Amino acid sequence: MSTEFSNETDASRYAMHIDGELAGVLDYSILGSAISLTRAFTVPARRGQGLAAQLVEFAVNDIEATTDLRIVPMCWYVADWFEAHPERSGLLERRAG
Helix, strand or coil: EEEEEEEEEEHHHHEEEECCCCEEEEEEEEEECEEEEEEEEECCHHCCCCCHHHHHHHHHHHHHCCCEEEEEEEEEEEEHHHHCCCHHHEEEEECCC
């Protein structure tokens, strides 16, 4: 089984392909110094395998390594991922409100 991750900047999403087939996406929107991770989606036949967590981890690592952007977890799944990984919370954008 071959797994590939990519940042599809033209589509504003991170993608995960397994054996050449799309398995999941993580949509984002950039505004100023922040990137909002807005929607995680796993293809129904691939759900329940922990793929979304792998995709979020790839995206967070990529954002940290290649940008100075702060992360806004707009998607409930991404927010839950950060709850489970408090050591990564330093990457989050703190917004008043």
